[in-house]
Amino acid sequence: MCTPNTELQFCTCAEGNINDIKDIYIWSIYRYxxxxxxxxxxxxxxxxxxxENRISAEHMTSKLNHGNIFDFDYTPQERDTIHISFNAKNRAEYKYFTLIFRDGVWQEGRNPLFVSIEKNIAxxxxxxLYKEENEFLNHCENLRxxxxxxxxxxxxVTCANLKDDSQDPIYSAxxxxxxxxxxxxxxxIEYIVKTYFKIYPDENSDRLQxxxxxxxxxxxxxxxxFISETENFAFLNRCFKDLDKNLEKCFFITIPFQNKETHLFINSNLIGRTGFKSNRNNRYFKNKSQKIKFEDFELFKDY
Incomplete structure (x- = not known):
């Protein structure tokens, strides 16, 4: 069980174009x-x-219907809508919901798409906001x-309100x-194989593997x-640099669970999902003697 330790504040204090700021929650009011x-x-x-973390259509509707939650004077008009979204850096994490003011109350819904004329007014x-210092968020900042x-x-957002002794596997990991x-x-893999055998056309795969x-x-x-005091990874680092040091393009980054078999993905389009190392390796063939195998994974279907 989690213990709510948060308050929500709707503010207009962001500088510049708020849509350029990633990984924040944004509210937008539209007038019909x-x-x-x-x-x-x-x-x-x-x-x-x-x-989660109390940012839900139900909770927001309740707060809006019980007073002004903005940092400015605002009186809703019939068919005003509020669009609330998570402006994720990773597109896969983007999400939103919309509320509409109808018959004197806020409720879930929106004006008809494509045919409605709406103007953003704020x-x-x-x-x-956390009422108390949050140890889990401090830990996340230390990892960063x-x-x-x-x-x-x-x-x-999911883990910040869990109790310290929570057995939630993601929280524990x-x-x-x-x-x-x-x-x-x-x-x-394709890039390093092609580059390597262009330099060493007569070698087999053993050294590269x-x-x-x-x-x-x-x-x-x-x-x-790649860093090692005893091994030379200059070739791999050069290939990574050739690919603009783009983590999303080159790697899936994960945090292993305590059982070492399950992994939490923390980048790419799989961000926030969990999976496990596959029993089968991926393979990339240039020819019969110049081929590479590398670890593959499978995602849990219930995520």
């Missing part, structure tokens, strides 16, 4: 100005009604400073963090390179 004909048709991303940040690990915002692990992405296997647990996110 009528309808128009439209030939536009399309699919709309489905809303997420509960972001926007700002939904700030999640010490290792360069960015814990997904959705995970922080982060709290008891000892190391992170990378899984190579196909694009990175040994290098890839050894380097997997020796990558520093902070220093953006």
């Amino acid at each position: 100005h009528g309808s128009r004909e439209s030939l536009i048709r399309g699919k709309v991303m489905m809303p997420v009604k509960d972001f 926007k700002g940040e939904v700030k999640v 400073c010490q290792y360069g690990i960015e814990i997904p915002e959705s995970v922080k 982060i709290k008891n963090f000892k190391e992170y692990k990378i899984f190579y992405r196909q694009e990175f 040994a290098m890839i296997d050894s380097a997997q647990n020796k990558f520093s996110i902070l220093e953006e390179k």
Whole structure:
């Protein structure tokens, strides 16, 4: 069980274009100005009604219907809407829901898409304030400073209110963090194989395979390179640099659970999801003697 330790504050204090600020919660008020004909048709991303940490359509509706929660005077008009979203750095984490003022009360819903004329009249940040210092969030900040690990915002929101002795596996994995692990992405493997055998066209795969296997647990996110006091990873680091040191393109970064079999993904389009090391390796073939195998994983289907 979690103990709510948060308050929400709707403020307009952000400087510059708030949409350029990532990993924050944004509110936007739109005023209805009528309808128009439209030939536009399309699919709309489905809303997420509960972001957790008390940012939900139900909780926001209750707060709005019991007084002004903004840092300015605002009197809603019929068919005003409030769009609340998580402006994620990683697109896979983006989510939103919309509330509408109808018949004198706020409720879930929105004006018809494509045909409604609406004007944005105000926007700002939904700030999640903690009544007490939060040890879990402090721990996440330490991981960022010490290792360069960015814990997904959705995970922080979920875990921040859990009790210290919680047995939640994701909470435990982060709290008891000892190391992170990378899984190579196909694009990175393809690039290093093609580059290596262009330099050493007559070699087989043995030396490169040994290098890839050894380097997997020796990558520093902070220093953006493979590091070892006894092994030379200059070739892999050069390839990583050639690919613009793009973590998303080259690696899946994970935090292993205590059982070492399950992993929490903390980057890419899998951010916040969990999976496990597959019994089968991925393989990339250039030819029969020049081939590389690398670890693969599978995602849990219930996520």
